[in-house]
Every structure is written in structure tokens, then in C-alpha cells.
Amino acid sequence: MLWSLIKIALFVVIVAAAALGANHLLEMEGGVRIAFAGMEYNLTPLMAAMGLLALLLGLWVVLKLVSLLVAVLKFINGDDTAITRYFDRNREKKGYQALAEGMMALASGEPRVALAKAARAEKYLDKPELTSLLTAQAAEASGDRKKAEAVYKQLLGDERTRFVGVRGIMKQKLADGDTDTARKLAEKAFEMKPAHAETQDVLLKLQAKAQDWAGARKTLDAKRKHGLLPKDVAKRRDAVLALVEAKDVLDEGKDIEAREAAIGANKASPDLIPAAAFAARGYIAKGEGKNAARVIKKAWESQPHPDLAAAFAAIEPSETPAARLKRFQTLIKANISHRESRMVMAELHLAAQDFASARKEVVDLVEKDADARALTIMAAAERGTGASDAVVKGWLARALNAPRGPQWVCDVCGTVHTEWVPVCETCEGFDTLSWKSPPAPKVSAPTGVEVLPLIVGDVADDVVANLTDKEFWHPGEIALLTTKTRHPEHERQSDHDRVGHWDSLWANEDVFYCTVGGFKGLERPVVVLAIDGFHEDSDQSDVLYVGMSRARDKLVVVAESNLIKKLKKMNSGG
DSSP states (O other): OHHHHHHHHHHHHHHHHHHHHHHHHHHOOOOEEEEETTEEEEEOHHHHHHHHHHHHHHHHHHHHHHHHHHHHHHHHTTOTTHHHHHHHHHHHHHHHHHHHHHHHHHHTTOHHHHHHHHHHHHHHOOOHHHHHHHHHHHHHHTTOHHHHHHHHHHHTTSTTTHHHHHHHHHHHHHHHTOHHHHHHHHHHHHHHOTTOHHHHHHHHHHHHHTTOHHHHHHHHHHHHHTTOSOHHHHHHHHHHHHHHHHHHHHHTTOHHHHHHHHHHHHHHOTTOHHHHHHHHHHHHHTTOHHHHHHHHHHHHHHOOOHHHHHHHHHTSTTOOHHHHHHHHHHHHGGGTTSHHHHHHHHHHHHHTTOHHHHHHHHHHHHHHSOOHHHHHHHHHHHHHTTOOHHHHHHHHHHHHHSOOOOEEEETTTOOEESSOOSBOTTTOOBTOEEEEOOOOOOEEOTTSOEEOHHHHHHHHHHHHHHHHHTSOOOGGGEEEEESSSOOHHHHHHHHHOHHHHHHHHHHTSSOEEEETTTTTTOOEEEEEEEOOOOOTTSOHHHHHHHHHTSEEEEEEEEOOHHHHHHHHHHHHTO
């Protein structure tokens, strides 16, 4: 669009300049005097300008005729393609010009103009590897998927353009969600160009999603051989693939093969916790406790983990608590100051009924960085040392609202997984899970009691389901309002189509999701008010008043129980 406006503007400027120049020549006095062969010619300024233009045009025509004459003479002398080449040069010039203009139009966001230019370039050029690709890309950009697919299929018939055709159809299948067909096409493209980085990445992701671990290992090896992946990263990812392949073998009942594969995965990447734990249990099954201990200690140096502690305990399953405590000292000293080492030692002290030592291990942890596990250990230690029920219940109450602690969290999307998996269940990222504490900010309610927004949100969703399923309210009669953070459905609708989100309010077809602030001045028959905290600069009383006054017929408040009691008290007091 911008380029078209520029061309129009240039045309207008040129016409205006020509008009002004002609007017100036008409107003000029005098002229041009030419003397030739005893003859004298007097020309006005305008006639002189026109004569000059005619001379230039004549020279251009003469040059063209000379070029044609040269081509004819070459043809007479035996060059059979001389005349054809003469005309082809003109066609090529026009074709390449159209191709260049089409590429510029595509880059400028004018797909329909690009399609027209591609058709013109195809008319003058016999180069489908160029023109067809432009046509396909322009068709995709303009939303004409069928035309794009048809062009990509045409490219399959030429050896020079086959890869481009396969890749284009593969991307279309990915966009359609047909991952099975996309994977087959990616495999075909990989056969044609094994060093193509994008094809390798797409194929690896699709193979991992389809749990084709053997195929994924081959693709990964190709990336390593072509220098497209650092050696250490390649070893780590190959170890991940070897581990999941071992688990599949184990599911088939091939214990020996699974153990050997797990041991191989651990050797390739000793810091891969699941591989170390699996390999250690493989050694234990073979009766090689020393090798199992060696594997666990090596991994513990890098990353202490409960699974490693459990595998280390399995080496001597029937030992006494005192003997286990003594044996674990050899493991813990590999990373003695780590949080997990201290947690394990506290649990072992509890098992040995040394409650004072258990309390000593976690006392500073619950003060600086408390999680549910540390607080629970503290409650057990206090109980063992004879503390009152009030003290013990206080620690347990803190544990109920405390973060869970380290978990398997995806580094890309932040999804928490109950166990380690090679591919994230949400974003489908490969080898993206890390053992760490997920970001879980807490929200303070007016009572000072900590409220977990996710829990409040889940309860609110259950309330909505009860209203529609059991009380037979129409979804279009219900609004779900939050006091601080947007409900996930509100976030999805608003980010995707903000105008459409508000149009749905007036359509009265489905539940409307909004914040209290956004719903101010509006009403619905039923309002579910989810109190999930308050912004620091907000007037809490005003927010609650607005939220609780939006319902015409029925109001349901979802919040922490202590806050509900306070609101009931406030309401009864007027």
C-alpha cells in the first residue's frame, strides 16, 4: 500500500513538473536559431524542447533496430537462436522486474499485489523455482490455502524444487494440526537435506511428540554431526532420549535391556537426575550396590534430589534408622550445605527419634525460605520434643498455606509436572524441565490471611457449574468477577479479541468473565464474586461494595473462609 502511494505521488510530481516546464517555455521570449546547408531555421523554445525529445526517441529506435539487425545477421551466419535470444532478453527483463516488484509487495504486506506480479513474472519467465515460490507465499499470506497447496504440489514434480514443495506442505499440515502427516513430510524433507537446521528442529519436535525416541536420536545425531548443536547439549539430549527409550523397553518387560540403556544414559549425562535414579535401581537389581551408590553420589554433587535419596535408601532396604543415618552421611557430605541434604538429614533424625537434631537441621530453613515439607518436619520435631498442641498446630497451619517447594517445572512455559517427562505437556518443549520452586506469588486478603488465587478460581468455576447444572441458571445470566487477577478465561478472551469479549456481554449467551473494576456500572442476574486479593493502591471496601452490588437476583462470594466470616459479620451489622 505504501509503495503504491509513493508511485502515485511521484507520477503527480512528474506531471506537474512537465506542465510547469511547458508553461515556462511558452512564456519565454526568443528561441533557437539553426543554420544548416545555407538554410536558417528559427524555433520557439517549446518547439526546440519537442525536437530534442524527438531526437532522443529516434536515437532509442535506431539502437533497437541496430540490435535487431545484429541478431538477424547472426542468424544468417548460422546462429539459430540469435533472434529468439533477442526477444527473450526483453521478456526476461520484464519477468525479473515483475518478480522483484512481487517480492517487494509481499514484504510490504500486499499479498494480492504480489500474486498479480507473480502471475506476470510467470508469464515472462520459465523459472518455476522462483515464480511458483512467490505465488505460494503470496497465496498463503492472502489466505488462499488451496492455491498455495496446489502450487506446492506442482513444485514436487521438479527435482530442483521438490524440497521447497515438501517443506511448504509440511508447514501447512503443522498449521492444521495434522502432526502425523507433518512428521512424514518432515522425514522426507530430512532425507533430501539432512543438514537443513529448521527441518531437523521440526522433525525432532514431532518425533518427540510421537514418542519415536529411536528416530529422534538419529535426528539429534545428524544435528551434532553437522555442527548445529553444541557437543555438551547433544550429549545431554541424547541421554534424555536414551532414558525414555529405556523406560519403554522396561514397559515391554525387558528388564536387562532397560537397565543397560539407563546406565548408558547416566554415563552420557551424570547430572540427569531421572537417568541417575533409574540407573542406580538397575545396579541394585543386579546386586551391584557399590555401583549404585557411586552413580547416586555423582549426581548428588550436581543436584541433590528426593529420588536420589530414595534410590540410595533402596540399596539397604532393611537397615535400622541409626544405620541408615550413618550410611547417608557418606552421601550428604558430597553436597552438605544444600537444602535437600539438610531436609533428608532432618527426616532421618526423625526416623531415629532424634527430634532435637531434626529441629536443628530445619530451624533456619523455616525462617528464611519455608515450604510445606520443611514446616511439616518442624511440626513433627516440635511434637517429639514435647511442644504444646498449639505450637504444633501453628506449624501445620503454616504448612497448609506454604509453597510446596521444588518441583519439575518447565523452563519455557512454567507448567508444573508431578513427575519428570522428556516433553512438556503444555508447550511440548523437549528437555525443558528443571527441578526448582515454581513462581507462586501469594496474595494478601483484607484479613491478613493468605489466599491462593488458583484455589479461589477453581472453587468459583465449580460454583458456576453448580449454578448451570443444578440450579438451571442460563450461562448468559451469570458473571464471574475477580477482585485482582484476571480469570484464565477472561485473560484468554480479552487477549485474543478484546472487542469480541465485550460483545459477548451483550449477547447474553455465555458466562461473562471480568474484574470488578471492569464491570463497574454493569449488572447481571447472577454474580459469582471471587475474592483473590487486592491491588496495593485499591480501596478494598470500595472493591467489595462494587463487586457485591452487581447482582440483580443472586450473589455468590468465593473467598478464604475467614474472609467470608468477616463479610457476613459486616453484612449483619449493616
